[in-house]
Amino acid sequence: MELPSLLGPGRPAQAGIARSELTRVLRDSAASHGAVLRTALTVAQTVENGTSVTAVLSDGTTRDVDLVVVADGAGSKTRELLGIDVTPAYTGQMVWRAVVPRPAWADRLFTFFGPGDNAGLIPISAAYAYCFLTENLPTPDVLPDDELADRMRERLGPFGGRVAEVRESIRKPEDVVRRAVNTVLAELPWNAGRVVLVGDAAHTPSPQLVSGAALAVEDAVVLAEELARTPDVLEALDAFGRRRHDRAALVVEASRRVARLEQAGQQTEVPGLLGRTHGALAAAI
Template sequence: MKKALIVGGGIGGLSAGVALRMAGLEVDLVELNQEYNVYGVGIIQPSNALRALDTLGLADECIRQGSPYHHFNMGLADGTPIGISGTPGLGHLPAHNGISRRVLHEVIFEGAQKAGVNLRMGLTVTAFDETDEGVSVTFTDGSTNTYDLVVGADGINSRVRQLLFGDVYKPRYTGQSVWRYAFDRIAELDNALMYFGRKTKVGLVPMTHDRMYMFCVTAEGDDFFIPEEQLVPRLKAHLSEYPAPVIANLIDQITDPKLVICRPLETILVPKPWHKGRVLLIGDAVHGTIPQLGQGASLAIEDAVVLGELLGKHDDLETVFAQFMARRFDRCKLVVDVSAQIGEWEQLDWQGKLPEGVNIGRTMGQTLGAMAAPI
């Protein structure tokens, strides 16, 4: 096993680049975009994401450039506290780190460059051909190359998945959307917080000592494409059901529609196996999850770490792939399924139809606790 190609230079692909270089492989990575345009809101890194990044030597830099915190303070729309939630801290790592997506991307990108990943921007694959020598790959610039292993890390609308399995697996829209906006950090935000309204939930997450971002989860139904001129008024309308001063006092600061990031939430879980021939899929390409547990990127980084570890130990792909599936499938399935379930319960709750006995907070806490298990 000498030479690998990674398709997709997002969080999972770049992490895989570092992990495979640590396992001693030569690594080419192709990224569709000529330049990255990562939006300037943040991402939640629970302790298992930090543990995986630590294996790649990148956790300390994320923590240095981010903002560690212990837990989410949960509350009602008026701010009345109802409990705390989050992942447990692991070893010397904080329980969570909030970080700008742009900064996280830069940290992993620089890690991949330093590790010696050959990064090629503005390029993708058009075909794979399994031969006795390996996978012969044709690129969009007409060039070809042969690899011992190809890793598809090209996100929820994966082209590699389509090339491997056809159009069988497609993401499913869940009915929910997430709105996000970045602000100067307020002094009251010592941890992250999450408040539950009658028709939405809203959260604040620190990104640095002086910046934070807000997320607001809503059910936009089938009307999920929101024209730019409606972004600011509709986000403000959603937030108007929160009398809690930490939220209400921010509403006037939401002025620029270009900085309102609204995304419909989609999910996908490709059944086993996630490989065919010498090609393996990782990250959102096979287990794209909605962010109810803040675990999507964590899982993609964990995939990269486990793959690198297995490639460092075993020469034959059959063993690597079998052990990869044994260690990754159930864990990723748990996150995808529970996140989707929480999303459904939230929507039922907002319609006043939440079944009796359902405890969303407890389900969240139990699943996040399970993420502390070794990978």
């Protein structure tokens, strides 16, 4: 597939990065701009004060702030505190991921359709890539951690060629992660007063669109723009939600459609759907 490049002709349309490395980049950038980072805390309660909001933290301390941005993922506990009623929806698939040495041919995202499962490879650094496998499973389950590497190689057994080459490098159980694929799409408003959802807490696509982190970064950009545009925080949050909802919904719904096509054995329709969705995402935010 030829995806549109926002950087211009001859430049990559996508970039793979390890989650730990992305976290480091974001943390270092935030700290360089003067942010104070505190970890191992959650928000236990928020109290609106008219022109501010008080956040009660899990260690008992409080913070009086202009705005609380909720970015605690698809299973957001803070979302429940706000009374925003949305339950993560299981897509009928489990996703396996394993970090492997990067083969010389892995210069982009590769997807391989199999007789049941689908597999692929995404380079995340000069030395490493991650191999993924999408398993169709009506009800999610949990496997023993020490069996994950052997089980993943077994599920990749029907694949030949490049997948077979990568398969044999999956040996350490600690390098393999297997999770249920859930999606989330909260309806507007994404805020309750001065507390607003962003990222996976508001919209979680399945991984086939490889756009979850990109949507979260877009949220940050748009939220900053709307807060800079008006001194009225509530007005800015309303504008933020209206700008973001339909674009996020496009990705979440497309990802759900991909899952249904894969489960129905209609993988040949997937590239066209992915191409149309990524084409739409090339439009300005």
